[in-house]
Each structure stands twice: as structure tokens, then as C-alpha cells.
Amino acid sequence: MVSEFPASARVVIVGGGIMGCGLAYHLAHEGWTDIVLLEKAELTSGSTWHAAGQITHSTSSIGLGACVDYNIGLYAGKLEAETGQSVSWHGCGSFRLAYTEDEMDWLRQTLSVGRALRFNMELVTPARVRELHPFYNLDGVIGALHTPDDGHADPSGITQGLATGARQLGARIIRHCRATNITCLPSGEWQVDTEKGSITCEHVVNAGGTYARQMGEWSSVLIPTTSMTHHYLVTDTVPEFLDLERELPVIRDDKQVSGYIRMEQKSGLIGIYEKAQPNAVWLNECPWAAENELFAADYDRIMPWLENAMGRMPVLAELGIKREVHGAISHPPDGNPLIGPA
Ligand SMILES: Cc1cc2nc3c(=O)[nH]c(=O)nc-3n(C[C@H](O)[C@H](O)[C@H](O)COP(=O)(O)OP(=O)(O)OC[C@H]3O[C@@H](n4cnc5c(N)ncnc54)[C@H](O)[C@@H]3O)c2cc1C
Missing domain, CATH: 3.50.50.60 (FAD/NAD(P)-binding domain)
Structure with a gap:
């Protein structure tokens, strides 16, 4: 030893x-x-x-896309087989919704990246989304990107x-x-x-x-990152989910929810990246004593998006919230991973 x-x-x-x-x-x-x-x-x-654990093939860069696909393969079986450590992979797939032609263009661009990497993904109609996710209110949705090999795992x-x-x-x-x-x-x-x-x-x-x-x-190396906080909330058990035989796909709804909605066991999980008043923390220094640090939920800040989320998923609207997660993420200016020699 x-x-x-x-x-x-x-x-x-x-x-x-x-x-x-x-x-x-x-x-x-x-x-x-x-x-x-x-x-x-x-x-x-x-x-x-405290991450929510989602991972998606819907990316706008070839490099990041290849990385994501490799990691999904690792999480969906290889790592667990090699180490015996459970990672709780849920291969439920996901949809990214579009409400406007501009958003459809964005999905087409994402599709072209995925096609170049031979990912399993396609543009679908709202009818196809409804078939696989009957609980989502699709009013105004004109199309979606379906990425069936996506999922989430325990980080x-x-x-x-x-x-x-x-x-x-x-x-x-x-x-x-x-x-x-x-x-x-x-x-x-x-x-x-x-x-x-x-x-x-x-x-x-x-x-x-x-x-x-x-x-x-x-070492006098300037690392351009800021810590900003992000919320997700887990609802009480959803009675309508109890008899489902498969997990619903994750929905990414940038326009209405500015985030994602998925199942967490038989509950709902709603994550919000609010577009107004983002909350930067630890501007000068992240405290060395911080450990498993969470912040109190700030409902005033996320409420407009949370209300929209309830409108989109009416089966969640009357339920209590049993878990609030509000934690910090380190963000570089372009939102991409900051990797390389300094
Ligand atoms: C609420 C929430 C939900 C999220 N959901 C998702 C999601 O669904 N999908 C997704 O991809 N991402 C998600 N994220 C983002 C994700 O959590 C982070 O991007 C990721 O965990 C960052 O990992 P990391 O290893 O870079 O940093 P960290 O996990 O922060 O690890 C850094 C480690 O370094 C240690 N450390 C720091 N300084 C020192 C030192 N001087 N000496 C020794 N140790 C040190 C720290 O203690 C810490 O353990 C979410 C984040 C939040 C807040």
C-alpha cells in the first residue's frame, strides 16, 4: 500500500x-x-x-459533439462494466423545440453538425413530439430536433x-x-x-x-471565468407518471422555459437558465471553505420561466416542490469548456 x-x-x-x-x-x-x-x-x-446530469448530442461544434458522443458511450455502459460503479444511465432521448423559423434554422445547423458526425438525430413535427411526450403543451411549436440516444446520469x-x-x-x-x-x-x-x-x-x-x-x-495565468448560479427544482410525485412504462424524453425549450424539463423517477424536474438578471457569485474569490455549497432558491428571479414551465407541463402545475437545487457553475465568456495549455 x-x-x-x-x-x-x-x-x-x-x-x-x-x-x-x-x-x-x-x-x-x-x-x-x-x-x-x-x-x-x-x-x-x-x-x-449537484448537476442535473443531462447530456445531449445537440451541439453546435464538431469537437464538442464528438466529445459528447464518446462520453455518452462511456456512461451508457462501458464505465460501469469496467469499474463496477453504478452511474444510473437513463437513455430516454430528448427533444429541442423551435417556435420560430429562426429557431428552426438553428436546429438545422445543429442537425448538420450531428449528421457530419453520423449521430442518430432528425427534425420532427410537433405530432411526433406529442406521440413520445403526450404531457407537453406544444402550442406554437413548429418543429423539434429529436436526439433519441441522449439521456441523463448520476454525475x-x-x-x-x-x-x-x-x-x-x-x-x-x-x-x-x-x-x-x-x-x-x-x-x-x-x-x-x-x-x-x-x-x-x-x-x-x-x-x-x-x-x-x-x-x-x-502563476499569473488569467483564466476568464465567472461563477454564475443555476436552479433546478424537483416536484412531488406526478400521478400521471405512475403508470408510464417508459421514461419521457427530456424537453429542451429555450423560448418558453429557457431550460429543460424531464422526469426524475416519478417526479418532474425543471431546470431554468433565466435570460434576465443572471446571478454572478464569488466575484473576487470562491471561498476555500466552500464544500457541497448550495444557495437558497430565488423564486423571484426564476418565476417568469417557472410559470411558463407550468403552462407547458400542466401535470406539474399543482404539485409541491420537494427539492430545490441552486448551485454555482464556472462560465467562460463563450460558454464552451476552457481547455488547453496556458
Ligand atoms: C444546478 C446545476 C445543474 C447542472 N446540470 C448540468 C447538467 O445537467 N449537465 C451538465 O453537463 N452540466 C450541468 N451542470 C454543470 C456541471 O455541474 C459543471 O459544469 C461540472 O460539474 C464542472 O465540473 P468540474 O470538474 O470542472 O468542477 P467541480 O465539480 O467544481 O470540481 C472542481 C473541484 O476542484 C476542487 N478544488 C478547487 N481548488 C482546489 C485546490 N486548490 N486544491 C484541491 N482541490 C481544489 C474543488 O473542491 C472541486 O471539487 C450543472 C450545474 C449546476 C449548478
């Missing part, structure tokens, strides 16, 4: 969310053996644990699975160990100082999520 704190490694990954653990897993599969991952608290205790389960897979191939994951500084040495190597000692390494990866910007400052 290895117990001594490592003095050196080929790569140190700082951050034990889905990104850090995913990188450790994939480097280990590429044959890297000298990998150390540091997490200041427990794995997934940043943004990852904590995925992250633990990735960590298990990495460990099985020799990676070291050190929890409750905060990195406190990163410096470039004259040799070109990096020194990562931590609460438990220092590690010298060839490569260091900043996978700190909402902490990434302040960690970048240690």
Missing part, C-alpha cells in the same frame, strides 16, 4: 470534480502511470455533485467511476489535500505546494472549477 506523500509525479491534477477525475482516468488509459490528483475536500464536492456516480478506473491503473487520488500554490521552477518543471507537502511535476492541470481563476493567479 502506498501511503507516503509523493515528492514528484509526471502530472498533478488539482480538482476532483468530473473534469479532474475524467482527465486522470483518460491519462491512465493512455498509459500514464505517475498521476496524482489532489482534492481539497471529497470528490465531486464542487459543482459536480457523482460517473466521477467515482472515473476515479476508480484511474486508481485501478495506478493513479493516486489524495482527498482532503488543498493545493496552496503553483510555481514554475527554473528547470521548467512545476512545484505544487499543498497542505500536506510539495510535489514537483512535469505537468500541472488546473481542474478547479469555480476555483480555477484564483488558482491561475498563483
